[in-house]
Amino acid sequence: MQHCDPDELALAALGEQPPPECAAHLDDCAECEREVASLRRSVDVLAVPALATPRQAVAPPPQVWAAIAAATGVAVSPRPAEIEAGLSRGIPMPRPAQAETATAETVDPEPAGSTVLPFRSRSARGPAARWLPLAAAVLVGGLIGAGAVAATQDGAGGAVVAQAGLDPLPEQIASGTAEVRERSGVRELQVDLDVPALDGAYYEVWLLQADAQRMVPVGIVQQGATVLRLPDGIDLSAYPLVDVSVEPLDGDPTHSGVSVVRGALST
Amino acid sequence: MSLLAVRRPPLGTVADVPTTQGSVHQGAEPDDIEVARRFVDGDEQALAWAYERWAAQVHGMAVRAFGPGPDAEDVTQQTFISAWTGRSRYRPDQGALPAWLVGVCRHKIADTWAKRERQRRSTEAATSEARSAPTAGPGSELAAEVADRVLLLGELNRIGQPQRSIIELAFFEDLTHAQIAARTGIPLGTVKSHIRRTLERLRDRLEVDGAALRS
Numbered sequence: 483m484q485h486c487d488p489d490e491l492a493l494a495a496l497g498e499q500p501p502p503e504c505a506a507h508l509d510d511c512a513e514c515e516r517e518v519a520s521l522r523r524s525v526d527v528l529a530v531p532a533l534a535t536p537r538q539a540v541a542p543p544p545q546v547w548a549a550i551a552a553a554t555g556v557a558v559s560p561r562p563a564e565i566e567a568g569l570s571r572g573i574p575m576p577r578p579a580q581a582e583t584a585t586a587e588t589v590d591p592e593p594a595g596s597t598v599l600p601f602r603s604r605s606a607r608g609p610a611a612r613w614l615p616l617a618a619a620v621l622v623g624g625l626i627g628a629g630a631v632a633a634t635q636d637g638a639g640g641a642v643v644a645q646a647g648l649d650p651l652p653e654q655i656a657s658g659t660a661e662v663r664e665r666s667g668v669r670e671l672q673v674d675l676d677v678p679a680l681d682g683a684y685y686e687v688w689l690l691q692a693d694a695q696r697m698v699p700v701g702i703v704q705q706g707a708t709v710l711r712l713p714d715g716i717d718l719s720a721y722p723l724v725d726v727s728v729e730p731l732d733g734d735p736t737h738s739g740v741s742v743v744r745g746a747l748s749t
Numbered sequence: 750m751s752l753l754a755v756r757r758p759p760l761g762t763v764a765d766v767p768t769t770q771g772s773v774h775q776g777a778e779p780d781d782i783e784v785a786r787r788f789v790d791g792d793e794q795a796l797a798w799a800y801e802r803w804a805a806q807v808h809g810m811a812v813r814a815f816g817p818g819p820d821a822e823d824v825t826q827q828t829f830i831s832a833w834t835g836r837s838r839y840r841p842d843q844g845a846l847p848a849w850l851v852g853v854c855r856h857k858i859a860d861t862w863a864k865r866e867r868q869r870r871s872t873e874a875a876t877s878e879a880r881s882a883p884t885a886g887p888g889s890e891l892a893a894e895v896a897d898r899v900l901l902l903g904e905l906n907r908i909g910q911p912q913r914s915i916i917e918l919a920f921f922e923d924l925t926h927a928q929i930a931a932r933t934g935i936p937l938g939t940v941k942s943h944i945r946r947t948l949e950r951l952r953d954r955l956e957v958d959g960a961a962l963r964s
Contacts, residue, residue, distance in 0.1 A: 489938075492945035493926055496919055523959075524951035527897045528905075529920040532814040533855050539805035540812045542825050547800060549826040554833050556793040564801035571802055571847075 486514050495521035539569040563682050567730045570739035640665030646724050646745035656742040660724040669712040673703045683730045689721035722747050785846035789836050796833050803847045807854045814858045824861055828854040843910055859898045866895045893960040904954045916947045
């Protein structure tokens with residue numbers, strides 16, 4: 483009887499599906515099965531969610547730095563605004579080869595971008611790309627139900643051509659609605675928000691493509707209602723998501739990667 | 750109409766504007782590689798920069814493990830204190846500084862679990878002093894796992910590149926061997942055999958020093 487390729491057994495220990503012959507063989511070979519089980523122990527011990535690469539950044543409270551400064555005796559201090567900005571930074575993946583593969587669809591943070599752009603490491607695709615796809619997946623389930631509302635009454639601000647319920651992203655406490663109205667060929671986006679007050683940061687609304695990789699900034703929004711004119715010619719079916727982000731006052735014009743609410747426009 | 754203009758990512762037009770952040774302060778902010786270099790050199794400012802850039806990620810990891818509060822804060826501060834005092838162990842050629850900080854944080858999380866487990870057992874021992882059979886209680890499996898985690902994280906640190914990054918992508922990014930090959934540009938067959946040898950090495954370590962097999 484031909485045993486499985488040892489490499490395949492190792493992959494099976496990681497939870498990958500072995501090729502058919504090996505899978506069939508594994509069903510009745512106690513020896514190969516034992517090999518997988520023995521290799522799996524380290525997988526069980528280490529491949530746990532709590533040790534996975536961080537996905538959700540949380541700014542540490544000030545006493546954390548105070549304790550570090552006390553223990554190390556360093557006299558300098560980090561700037562609080564920059565720690566907040568750090569919320570949208572990614573952790574680079576382990577990168578064994580210098581070969582940068584063009585995996586545009588994968589969530590791939592930093593260092594490549596940081597060397598290309600003159601800005602400090604927040605690349606056009608870096609942190610936003612890291613956060614947004616996850617969030618986009620979340621909303622597919624939640625927001626379609628916001629209701630199909632067709633263009634209806636021609637109120638004071640024009641006919642409503644699309645609208646969206648804005649739901650909070652994970653761990654955000656915020657909500658809102660968005661509405662696109664059209665009058666004489668000009669479209670406006672009204673955003674009604676219920677959001678916490680910010681210090682040293684502001685809210686910005688974006689229209690995102692469905693993959694949340696490309697986006698157009700529409701403008702600054704506040705608690706309550708804000709009406710903004712949409713760029714002429716923007717195809718809302720190509721940019722169906724309304725996204726509101728927290729943007730630190732750091733001079734960086736890209737999406738911070740920290741969204742508070744989001745919703746899909748229904749027309 | 751102007752689809753092109755619409756499709757351009759927002760940064761596209763602005764990337765060349767010279768007057769954004771950094772330059773207004775005293776000189777431009779150093780890039781991550783420069784921060785790492787100064788960090789290893791013991792430049793205190795580099796510790797502050799590293800904290801600005803990566804404390805939120807490290808703390809996010811600690812909060813995920815322990816929830817917000819003193820344990821998570823302790824893990825985050827211990828991560829930076831250890832990284833600073835042990836900075837001579839950081840090897841730039843083995844990976845970026847933030848990835849190293851995450852690795853240090855993993856150790857601190859595992860250490861905290863182990864500490865909690867020891868505390869739990871000592872209170873348990875104190876409360877059930879009268880009873881016999883102290884060994885194979887329901888907690889001993891957990892205790893073994895907690896101890897093995899500390900052991901294996903230590904062993905991971907001793908694995909060279911590219912083997913270590915390959916196994917970390919499998920363990921901590923949950924990537925398949927095909928995804929790892931695509932991500933790293935390392936041939937599929939090489940990725941597979943590195944994974945096998947690393948898992949064998951970790952198994953050997955467990956068999957020699959592990960706690961789980963003794964119960």
